[in-house]
Each structure stands twice: as C-alpha cells, then as structure tokens.
Amino acid sequence: MFNSILFFIMISAAQADNPEFTIVAESQPAPFEGVLLNPTAAAEVLAKTDELQQKCDLEIEYQVDLAGSQCKLDKDLLNARITTLDKELLNVREQKDLEILTLQKIIKRQSPQYKWWWFAGGVVLGGATYYGIQQAGQ
C-alpha cells in the first residue's frame, strides 16, 4: 500500500523564505506547487547529507595525516642533516687541531728561540777555527 504512496516535497515559490514539505498519497492533490520525489530519491537526499559530512570529515583527516607525514619526513631529513653537519664540524675541528699541533712542533724546531744558540755556536766555531789556523801557522 505504501509502495503506491509517493513522497512529495514542495518548496513553495510564493513562500521562498519558509521551506516546506509534505507527504502525499498517490493521486492525492498537492497542497502547493513543488517538486515530487519518490521514496528512493527522498531517502537518497537524506542519506547523502550524512555521507557528504562523513566524506568531508574523512578528507580533512586524510589531508591532516598527509601533512603530518610530510612534516615528519621533513623533520627526519633535517635531523639527519643536522647530525651529519655536527659530526662534520667535530671531525674537521679535530683534524685541524691535530694538524696545528703537528705544524707547531715542526715550527718549534726552527723557532727564533734557538737563534741565540745558533749565533753562539757560530761565534765559537769561527773563533775556534781562527785560533786553530793561527796555532797551526806558528
């Protein structure tokens, strides 16, 4: 019996500010001008609202998760870069320190602090040579 009943929705053109609807049976006159939907179409109109809301929520959740994953990736990559740069800096500094230490040792051997020893050695050697030659000449 109900299968023969049609669902009627009417949005009145004259009363556009107040949306209205009603349910009419088959062959029953409509109380106002409007759009008639059968039960399946009406059910779809009702169910689609929920569906769209759920899809919208799902889309938001999906996009947030996507952005979160992208953010996590960026963070991981930056952390990897930072760790590498830290280690690089440490390594370069360590090697430079070692290099400086070794170079300092080399320079120290020829450092000006030995110049007076070289000078004294030269004077003594020169004097001794001169004395030796003089003694030998006599």
Place this chain on the structure above:
Amino acid sequence: MKERILAFCLKHWKEIGLVLLLLVVFGKSQYDMRNIIKAHETSEQSLRTQIETLRSLHSEELRIRDEAIERYQRDIEDLEERYKDRLDEIENLTEVEIDVIIKEFKEDKDLLAERFVETYGFKYVQ
C-alpha cells in the same frame, strides 16, 4: 804524513773552509726541506682523514635519508589504503541507510517527515 796534511790544510784553508761551509748550508737546507715535506704530509694526511670521514658521514646520512623516505612512502600507502577503505565503508553505510529510510517510509511516514525536519529544518505541512 801529519806534517804534509797540516801543510796542505794551511795552504788550502780557504777552500777547505768553503767546502765545510757549503756542507753546512747543504745540511741546513736538507733539514728545512725535510721539515717542509713533513708539514705538507701532515696537512695532506689531515685532509685525507677529513675526506674519508666526510664520505662515511655522507653515506650514513644517505642511509638515514633513504630510511626516512621509505617510512614516509609506507605511511602514505597506509593512509591511502585507510582512506579508500573508509570511503567504501561510508558509501556502503549510505546504501544501508537508504534501504533503512525506504523501509521506514513504508512503515511510518511521519518518521521520514521527522528526518527531513531534523536534517534540513524544513517545515512539515500536514
């Protein structure tokens, strides 16, 4: 013999002095050269060690980076799969709801009218 050597030295003392001086200069320049070479070797060794360490650090970074990208790709795949499953679920639920509403309409028209009022806020005209 000794006298002959002594006489030779006395006679050529300038030449002997010059040779000795040259030997000293040669020795000193060799010593300086060794120091320069050693300084160069030290710098070279330091740079080699730096390059080796940088290489290993670079490969380590690439490994970490690849792992992070792999994790990201797995996450995205999981997300997409969950998203598709949820979409299917929502569509299936909608189908079920449509059937429920049609059934409700057959049993009780007012229930459907209530749904319309709740969902869209339309006024129900009897």
